Amino acid sequence: MLRRDFLKLVGAGAALGALPQPSWASVTKRIIIIGGGYAGATAAKYLRLWAGEAVEIVLIEQSTTFISCPLSNLVLGGSKKIGDLTFNFSGLDNYHVKRLYAEVTAVDVTKRRIVMDDGDELGYERLIVAPGVDFMWESLPMLQSSDAQQIIPHAWKAGEQTVNLRLQLETMTDGGVFVISIPKAPYRCPPGPYERVSQVAFYLKNYKPKSKIIVLDANPEITSKKSLFTNAWADLYPGMIEYRANSQVMEVDVANRTVKTEFETVKADVLNVIPPQRAGKVAQLAGVANVDKRWCEVDFLTYESKVAPNVHIIGDSVSAALPKSAHMATSQAKVCASAIANLLAGQDPDPQPVFANTCYSYVSDKLAMHVANVYRYDSAKKVMLPADGGGVSDKPSEQEGKFAQAWAKNIWSDVLT
Amino acid sequence: MTAAKNLAACLLMSYALSAGAVEANNHIRVLAASCAACHGSNGNSVGGTPVLAGLDRTYFVTQMMAFRKGDRPSTVMQHHAKGLTEVEIELLADYFAAQPRKASASPMPLNF
Numbered sequence: 001m002l003r004r005d006f007l008k009l010v011g012a013g014a015a016l017g018a019l020p021q022p023s024w025a026s027v028t029k030r031i032i033i034i035g036g037g038y039a040g041a042t043a044a045k046y047l048r049l050w051a052g053e054a055v056e057i058v059l060i061e062q063s064t065t066f067i068s069c070p071l072s073n074l075v076l077g078g079s080k081k082i083g084d085l086t087f088n089f090s091g092l093d094n095y096h097v098k099r100l101y102a103e104v105t106a107v108d109v110t111k112r113r114i115v116m117d118d119g120d121e122l123g124y125e126r127l128i129v130a131p132g133v134d135f136m137w138e139s140l141p142m143l144q145s146s147d148a149q150q151i152i153p154h155a156w157k158a159g160e161q162t163v164n165l166r167l168q169l170e171t172m173t174d175g176g177v178f179v180i181s182i183p184k185a186p187y188r189c190p191p192g193p194y195e196r197v198s199q200v201a202f203y204l205k206n207y208k209p210k211s212k213i214i215v216l217d218a219n220p221e222i223t224s225k226k227s228l229f230t231n232a233w234a235d236l237y238p239g240m241i242e243y244r245a246n247s248q249v250m251e252v253d254v255a256n257r258t259v260k261t262e263f264e265t266v267k268a269d270v271l272n273v274i275p276p277q278r279a280g281k282v283a284q285l286a287g288v289a290n291v292d293k294r295w296c297e298v299d300f301l302t303y304e305s306k307v308a309p310n311v312h313i314i315g316d317s318v319s320a321a322l323p324k325s326a327h328m329a330t331s332q333a334k335v336c337a338s339a340i341a342n343l344l345a346g347q348d349p350d351p352q353p354v355f356a357n358t359c360y361s362y363v364s365d366k367l368a369m370h371v372a373n374v375y376r377y378d379s380a381k382k383v384m385l386p387a388d389g390g391g392v393s394d395k396p397s398e399q400e401g402k403f404a405q406a407w408a409k410n411i412w413s414d415v416l417t
Numbered sequence: 418m419t420a421a422k423n424l425a426a427c428l429l430m431s432y433a434l435s436a437g438a439v440e441a442n443n444h445i446r447v448l449a450a451s452c453a454a455c456h457g458s459n460g461n462s463v464g465g466t467p468v469l470a471g472l473d474r475t476y477f478v479t480q481m482m483a484f485r486k487g488d489r490p491s492t493v494m495q496h497h498a499k500g501l502t503e504v505e506i507e508l509l510a511d512y513f514a515a516q517p518r519k520a521s522a523s524p525m526p527l528n529f
Contacts (some may be wrong), residue, residue, distance in 0.1 A: 087524040354448050389495070399494050407455050407466075409523060413463045413523050414454065417457075417524055
């Protein structure tokens with residue numbers, strides 16, 4: 001290890017309240033995790049639980065806070081504040097996870113080293129890349145600047161952007177038009193855009209009932225929980241929501257909050273463009289986004305890249321017929337952590353991983369509905385496939401609204417403490 | 418000779434059992450951990466859903482089979498119970514029955 005690596009890590013430990021660490025002399029294997037979202041934070045914790053103390057775990061994240069995307073649409077509806085969904089990473093200290101607040105600027109998968117924005121380098125035994133999604137601004141270059149994103153928020157990474165969109169809705173006059181653009185699948189959180197429509201409708205119905213919502217969906221139909229959303233919109237928000245399928249936004253007039261699709265020009269008072277997405281930047285830097293230069297192909301027994309040995313990818317960046325959800329990200333992280341623990345111990349990973357995914361969507365402040373599936377490894381096709389018996393709610397209910405809150409509290413506890 | 422054969426057979430069997438146990442352990446620890454999103458780490462729910470840690474294994478199996486058959490009505494659990502094998506349900510029952518009950522921590526929201 002380079003001396004500067006050592007100083008940096010000690011510094012990080014000291015600043016965050018140093019905990020008993022394995023002695024430096026005994027540490028031979030370092031696992032670096034890049035990205036501290038649901039996937040990365042879970043991998044850090046479970047690696048410690050399953051690989052023991054003889055491994056050094058370093059988590060590199062640019063943000064000092066963890067802001068949950070799940071439930072963040074409720075900030076738009078008004079039943080949550082962003083601070084309710086914002087946490088720090090201190091719970092990971094219990095697992096002796098060294099945390100570095102830095103941006104990774106280069107990954108050398110041959111030399112097994114990463115470079116950070118301050119020029120410091122760090123070597124690894126194995127690297128876990130968990131960067132979430134990156135936005136494909138080249139398809140909408142007029143929205144690339146942060147100034148443009150102030151006027152037209154994406155709010156697809158929770159935080160300041162979510163608050164911005166909420167404030168714009170608060171400022172909109174009654175009778176205004178909210179326009180949301182949904183990219184072609186795959187994107188992060190399949191039902192998320194439709195939950196957002198429901199939350200904005202909930203707010204507008206209560207405070208600005210003359211207002212309209214226009215949904216410009218690049219997909220041929222609602223991509224998740226279709227009939228549940230369609231029925232909920234008709235029951236709860238009759239006449240408020242106009243849904244337009246096959247409506248991909250091609251151009252945006254930022255100053256006038258106007259979008260052009262292939263068929264029409266639509267003027268908004270508040271405009272939310274959710275851009276097309278690909279694997280997060282670090283996956284691109286590491287050269288592991290090998291599917292259409294967009295998503296990462298992995299071995300589903302270990303989540304190791306198909307193109308770079310010792311590099312594992314988990315969460316939204318993975319190319320799979322799996323929903324890009326928070327629960328899915330944590331399940332992938334656990335398969336990956338378990339497999340790495342096995343490999344370090346000279347054992348074979350589980351040849352047939354199985355895990356569950358549950359995803360709730362709120363259609364008002366209290367009513368929610370789910371989609372749930374068990375996913376099982378198919379050894380012939382070498383992919384994860386939904387098992388029999390999965391499905392969605394019969395209808396949204398208050399009971400499921402309570403379960404959705406319990407889901408959030410339990411997953412936060414599991415990931416962050 | 419026969420004794421030696423028996424010994425070899427015994428060793429082989431115990432090896433097979435332990436290898437199988439390691440494999441089952443790997444399989445179930447990940448599957449059980451994926452229940453944590455709703456039921457908390459190691460089944461110690463922080464609230465709003467049943468605590469699975471320390472649950473009687475027979476009760477666990479009975480309830481999961483009832484979800485599977487639709488004998489116990491549910492919103493979400495039938496979708497999970499139907500996707501698992503009976504062996505997985507048995508192993509999950511053992512896993513959760515063996516977990517000590519304790520209060521899971523909750524991270525403090527920054528509440529700004």
